[in-house]
Amino acid sequence: MKNSGLVSQYLRRGVSRRNLVHGSLATGAVFGSGLWTPARADDDEDERGRCGQPLPIRYSHPGPFGSTVHAYFPGPIDGSLAATDATGTHPEGRDPSTITNFRGVVGVVDLTFSGTAVDTNTGAKANYMFHTDSRFMKGQFIGSDEKLHSGAFAFI
Secondary structure (H helix, E strand, O other): OOOHHHHHHHHHHOOOHHHHHHHHHHHHHHHOHHHHOOOOOOOOOOOOOOOOOOOEOOOOEEOOOOOEEOOOOOOOOOOOOOOOOOOOOOOOOOOOOOEOOEEEEEEEEEEEEEEEEEOOOOOOEEEEEEEEEEEEEEEEEEOOOOOEEEEEEEEO
């Protein structure tokens, strides 16, 4: 494998914030190379005055800052119980996409990190945990204008 040297070098250095960002950018460049193509703006001058915005999935739950999040927590697509989903089981299944009427590729990563912070003035240390559920979607969807569109999206 051509990139195995880069991967082993990345793993030897450990996962600092800088290495995480650099590794994420490299991974995104490899897996999302088609995402870097220019997009054409919508002039919003169709017959109904609506542009092709993607519509969120129907399922929602309260977000941490009072907003509504239209996404399932990571877990099995069949909706069975998962440790990553505090909302329980979902008989309707879990849609990994955040867009209604979507057909394409969805990538999901659910990670938990830990680290130690050091106060540079006092030398005091504290342990921290960080959790992230990130996704990318690339494909076709029926937009708010009821027309077929193509696009690439990220949920971080």
